[in-house]
Amino acid sequence: MKIVADLQIHSRFARACSKDLSFETLEKYAKIKGTTLLGTGDFQHPIWNKEIKANLKEDENGILWSKTGFPFLWQTEVSLMYSQGGKGRRIHNLIFSPNQDVSDQITEALGKKGRLDYDGRPIFGFSCIELVEMMNSISDKIEIIPAHCMTPWFGLFGSKTGFDSIKECFQEKAKYIHAVETGLSADPGMMRRLSFLDNIQLVSFSDAHSYWPWRLGREVTVFDVKKLSYDEILKAIKTGEGLSETIEVDPSYGKYHVDGHRLCGINLDPKESKKIGEICPKCKKKLTIGVLSRIEQLADRPEGYKAKNAPGFKSVIPLSEIISFTIGTPNPASRKVWEIYHKLIEKFGSEFNVLADAKPEDMTQAVDKQISENIIRIRNGQVKILPGFDGIYGVPVFKPEDEEKLNLLRMKSAEKEKSQIGEEEKNTTKTKQEKTTTKNKKPTLGQKGLLDFAKKN
Ligand SMILES: [Zn+2]
Numbered sequence: 499m500k501i502v503a504d505l506q507i508h509s510r511f512a513r514a515c516s517k518d519l520s521f522e523t524l525e526k527y528a529k530i531k532g533t534t535l536l537g538t539g540d541f542q543h544p545i546w547n548k549e550i551k552a553n554l555k556e557d558e559n560g561i562l563w564s565k566t567g568f569p570f571l572w573q574t575e576v577s578l579m580y581s582q583g584g585k586g587r588r589i590h591n592l593i594f595s596p597n598q599d600v601s602d603q604i605t606e607a608l609g610k611k612g613r614l615d616y617d618g619r620p621i622f623g624f625s626c627i628e629l630v631e632m633m634n635s636i637s638d639k640i641e642i643i644p645a646h647c648m649t650p651w652f653g654l655f656g657s658k659t660g661f662d663s664i665k666e667c668f669q670e671k672a673k674y675i676h677a678v679e680t681g682l683s684a685d686p687g688m689m690r691r692l693s694f695l696d697n698i699q700l701v702s703f704s705d706a707h708s709y710w711p712w713r714l715g716r717e718v719t720v721f722d723v724k725k726l727s728y729d730e731i732l733k734a735i736k737t738g739e740g741l742s743e744t745i746e747v748d749p750s751y752g753k754y755h756v757d758g759h760r761l762c763g764i765n766l767d768p769k770e771s772k773k774i775g776e777i778c779p780k781c782k783k784k785l786t787i788g789v790l791s792r793i794e795q796l797a798d799r800p801e802g803y804k805a806k807n808a809p810g811f812k813s814v815i816p817l818s819e820i821i822s823f824t825i826g827t828p829n830p831a832s833r834k835v836w837e838i839y840h841k842l843i844e845k846f847g848s849e850f851n852v853l854a855d856a857k858p859e860d861m862t863q864a865v866d867k868q869i870s871e872n873i874i875r876i877r878n879g880q881v882k883i884l885p886g887f888d889g890i891y892g893v894p895v896f897k898p899e900d901e902e903k904l905n906l907l908r909m910k911s912a913e914k915e916k917s918q919i920g921e922e923e924k925n926t927t928k929t930k931q932e933k934t935t936t937k938n939k940k941p942t943l944g945q946k947g948l949l950d951f952a953k954k955n
């Protein structure tokens with residue numbers, strides 16, 4: 499059976515997450531998107547954990563079911579900040595658990611290392627090696643997957659605080675790492691240029707901080723398994739058997755694709771930035787080196803290399819954004835965009851059906867010809883995307899004459915997003931439930947230091 503899985507989700511208790519995130523909203527938009535399995539996200543968070551247990555019911559296969567029959571899988575993400583090899587490291591890892599009993603043991607073990615209630619994605623000061631040791635001592639069915647592995651700040655191979663190989667990071671525990679999550683700014687085509695990943699599976703998930711369809715499920719992994727069980731999904735992740743393909747956003751759309759400085763408005767492709775010594779021509783500081791440059795540094799195979807027998811992948815961008823950029827509004831949440839979006843969902847059943855399969859002549863029965871044309875152009879990789887850099891998303895350029903205008907617009911909306919996230923953070927920490935449980939409790943001193951460090955960057 500085909501399973502379209504987004505297994506990197508956050509709860510509303512994680513930093514910068516929508517405060518309306520609930521199992522209801524997640525399920526609703528997962529179905530609209532065409533996603534058929536979600537991670538629970540943040541299962542060690544005390545309030546979210548209670549909500550998991552109250553809303554979802556676990557079956558004998560380790561799958562959690564909502565009251566209306568939508569499946570979830572035990573999943574969380576931790577941020578590790580520590581020193582190794584004389585360098586500060588910051589690595590995000592996903593943790594998958596086979597059942598409630600094991601999830602409770604993981605929560606207990608993490609709770610001994612620091613507070614769990616101040617952030618759905620807590621920060622710890624121990625290493626990736628220790629994380630593997632800790633999880634192995636609980637159950638050999640726990641799976642650890644480095645998240646958004648190429649991202650400069652928190653990726654396993656990131657330019658700022660990452661490593662050059664799995665072995666360098668995990669050392670003798672490297673054999674327990676079977677897969678990496680590629681993140682938005684990279685796709686399997688880029689990753690397979692790194693031969694040290696030949697026996698490693700590549701998965702893609704959304705890292706959704708909200709349930710909106712331009713966030714949730716924007717990247718997914720498609721499994722083809724005998725039945726929906728934790729063991730079957732785990733087997734596919736470990737061996738590739740049953741891992742059919744990934745649906746990716748175009749890597750240029752990701753927030754860290756090329757090199758640049760957000761505040762200086764500078765973005766450069768790897769060749770250009772290398773020429774000027776990776777120094778920003780405006781502020782003269784080191785540029786934030788993006789995923790494309792990092793691939794060039796680590797790759798031992800040429801661009802365009804095609805891996806044999808590797809699962810395929812599709813490149814899309816969220817439908818809401820195809821619509822919004824076609825009709826000339828930068829806001830995917832605007833009413834006009836929703837109207838068109840719903841017409842397509844009504845006709846084709848889900849967003850993935852529209853993006854991957856819908857025929858142009860069928861689409862034009864529901865929406866404008868320009869919308870259907872642009873969906874097809876994105877599907878065929880015929881649209882230029884202004885690449886993302888230093889935290890700013892890439893944008894599709896459907897009409898060449900719009901390029902300059904779009905670039906200005908995205909710089910502006912990036913500024914706005916930054917202040918919105920600040921607001922959301924304030925609101926999240928102010929929710930009533932959180933207030934009562936976290937009253938008079940501050941993160942431990944070590945965690946607070948790490949938290950401040952994280953905020954600064
Ligand atoms: Zn992360």
Ligand SMILES: [Zn+2]
Nearest residue numbers: 759762778781
């Ligand atoms: Zn600069």
